[in-house]
Amino acid sequence: MLSLHDHTVRGKLVVRNIGLILSGDLGNPILNGDCIVCIDGKIHSVGYEKDLDVEQPDTLVDAHGTTVAPGLIDSHVHPVIGDWTPRQNQFGWVDSFMNGGVTTMISAGEVHLPGRPKDIIGLKAMAVTAQRAFSNFRPGGVKVHAGAPVIEKGMVEQDFKDLADAGVKLLGEVGLGGVKQGDEAKKMVAWARKYGIQSTIHTGGPSIPGSGLIDADIVLEADADIIGHINGGHTALPLSEIRCLCESCTRGIEIVHNGNELAALFAMRTAFELNQPERVILGTDSPAGSGVQPLGILRMISLMSSFGEIASEIAFCFATGNTARMRDLDCGLIEPGKVADLIIMDRAQHSAGQTILESVRMGDLPGISMVIIDGLIRCGRSRNTPPADTLAEIIKQRQTP
Numbered sequence: 001m002l003s004l005h006d007h008t009v010r011g012k013l014v015v016r017n018i019g020l021i022l023s024g025d026l027g028n029p030i031l032n033g034d035c036i037v038c039i040d041g042k043i044h045s046v047g048y049e050k051d052l053d054v055e056q057p058d059t060l061v062d063a064h065g066t067t068v069a070p071g072l073i074d075s076h077v078h079p080v081i082g083d084w085t086p087r088q089n090q091f092g093w094v095d096s097f098m099n100g101g102v103t104t105m106i107s108a109g110e111v112h113l114p115g116r117p118k119d120i121i122g123l124k125a126m127a128v129t130a131q132r133a134f135s136n137f138r139p140g141g142v143k144v145h146a147g148a149p150v151i152e153k154g155m156v157e158q159d160f161k162d163l164a165d166a167g168v169k170l171l172g173e174v175g176l177g178g179v180k181q182g183d184e185a186k187k188m189v190a191w192a193r194k195y196g197i198q199s200t201i202h203t204g205g206p207s208i209p210g211s212g213l214i215d216a217d218i219v220l221e222a223d224a225d226i227i228g229h230i231n232g233g234h235t236a237l238p239l240s241e242i243r244c245l246c247e248s249c250t251r252g253i254e255i256v257h258n259g260n261e262l263a264a265l266f267a268m269r270t271a272f273e274l275n276q277p278e279r280v281i282l283g284t285d286s287p288a289g290s291g292v293q294p295l296g297i298l299r300m301i302s303l304m305s306s307f308g309e310i311a312s313e314i315a316f317c318f319a320t321g322n323t324a325r326m327r328d329l330d331c332g333l334i335e336p337g338k339v340a341d342l343i344i345m346d347r348a349q350h351s352a353g354q355t356i357l358e359s360v361r362m363g364d365l366p367g368i369s370m371v372i373i374d375g376l377i378r379c380g381r382s383r384n385t386p387p388a389d390t391l392a393e394i395i396k397q398r399q400t401p
């Protein structure tokens with residue numbers, strides 16, 4: 001399991017007076033209840049306040065009738081180090097995403113490091129460094145699962161064992177390095193899987209000068225766990241090949257913000273036609289040439305719901321429970337035992353939609369009024385979303401020493 005849960009978090013958090021609880025679970029996207037109790041950074045109980053033990057909280061939050069959802073997961077980011085990205089020369093981008101409701105990120109490779117090593121010992125050392133650095137430092141409290149090496153020609157099984165032994169749990173996008181042939185990628189993806197390392201493959205045309213085309217035949221032969229940006233990053237495969245990918249395997253259908261929107265909607269609709277919406281997961285694929293999008297996951301949820309014509313509570317599952325299951329994460333669901341990563345939000349002021357669900361279905365973004373990671377409040381009213389109609393309020397907060 002990928003876990004960066006902060007086990008040092010102690011205490012009881014009660015969120016009361018919730019108007020709507022989105023579970024993150026496609027099978028049951030809206031929960032009954034008005035209260036969530038979290039203990040030591042994990043969700044302890046969910047239901048009606050009258051039925052729960054809400055006595056003596058260390059932190060008490062009044063949601064004032066607004067909506068709680070699991071923290072959002074960005075399945076596809078390209079971090080480098082700390083809260084800096086050289087791609088667009090920005091500082092503080094991860095913290096900005098937290099203000100967009102993102103509490104967990106999955107690295108698809110630290111590919112933007114200036115002078116990125118491509119020799120085998122160098123790429124292994126860099127992966128271990130990134131894994132350690134982001135385990136020890138969380139910008140804005142966001143859990144960045146990083147240390148995702150880009151595989152190169154000449155790697156042998158022992159290299160994957162060494163990486164796994166050193167704590168590496170992800171591969172960067174297959175195809176961004178020298179390994180672009182299906183048979184070669186298949187061998188290395190299988191070694192990675194053997195040692196418990198998850199894999200993602202670049203799908204579609206080259207992203208930036210220096211990367212290459214990966215077509216449907218290569219994606220299917222490589223058989224990575226996630227069909228990375230099935231809608232291209234940015235250049236998509238022909239829609240017929242996207243359909244073929246959805247039909248011919250059961251791997252994750254990852255749809256990203258910095259991809260082709262037409263292909264994004266086509267991939268989502270195909271997943272529904274196949275009756276496999278549980279495979280759909282969302283990412284931004286940022287920082288990238290297209291930029292850095294703090295509200296990218298919210299924008300994808302809104303795009304899927306409005307243009308894709310699906311209920312917004314379903315679209316939220318693509319960025320929470322679906323990703324957590326496909327990525328083997330301990331978050332993404334409002335459920336006892338899961339990590340207490342929560343966002344509190346409401347309909348944006350002056351949205352034409354009367355409720356938060358209706359507003360997202362109509363293409364608007366929600367307004368976030370609080371982000372909680374591991375049971376700790378990381379921000380109040382978001383500095384990036386449109387302002388929420390009604391804000392959550394901290395009633396009581398124990399001073400942390």
Ligand SMILES: [Zn+2]
Pocket residue numbers: 173202203207228229233
């Ligand atoms: Zn890519």
